[in-house]
Amino acid sequence: MSLKSDEIKKDFNFINDSLINVYDSIMRIEESELRKSRFKDITAKEVHLVHTIGLHDRKTTSQVARILKLSKGTLTANLNTLERKGYVMRIANQEDRRIINLGLTSKGRLLYRAHDAFHRLLVERFLKGFDDDDIRLIKQAMINLEDFIDEVSAK
Template sequence: MEAYDVLNSILVNLFNDILNIEEKALITEEFKGISVTDMHIIEAIGVMEQRTMSKIAKSLNVTMGTLTIGVNGLVKKGYVERNRSQKDRRIVYASLTVKGKSAYVHHMRFHKDMINSVINDVTEEEAEILTRTLKKLEDFFKKLKD
């Protein structure tokens, strides 16, 4: 039962720490006006091309209403811009402004540093085991979400 208790403690602490540490790491002086939730919307919009609001909502597993509220705030703060499709005015696209792209890069740097801190000191075999184990955890959460 010791392994169960250790894993339970690690997972509970990790979930709490990731949320708290991510907030402290991401919301710097430059990005003090936005929340971690805002950063996750920015991440979901991405830097490659404008995405439809419906695709962004689906990727975040939130309603269109919830996403609209978040995007409205990011538009006001200058991180996101919205445009209607010229072919179908019902379709709304969101894309990042220069300021939004800067926030995106900042967020991705945090994730890169987090992952590198884990994989830098493990063997390839350990990395494969960790990946398989975390995939099982991800699958568990996906089943609960659906």
């Protein structure tokens, strides 16, 4: 085996291990920070549901279920919890009363902004020291990863 392929294998293993460690660490940090904050009553998974709903989009329940790859029943249970906790509100669609749109309460919007700021800081640190060409390569790698996740999720 050539030196170059040994280096590539080491890089591959490093990236593999790093993806696992980064995911686990982000989830631990989010849970820990939530417990220390005014948002003690919410989990990291619930925060990501709030984030998916977004600040101004007024997504439908079907759109959110599709994005998060949740069944409508699971989403409904999660929405009931977030509504009871005061983060989310259901809004009747004015054009079609059968459709329910989702919005964030003021408490939900505050949580969204705090969570978004944390993730923006993560991305800034992740991209620190890279030039525009490097960032485009990283973007393509992320697209490749998302495409693979979508393929696996669709099975």
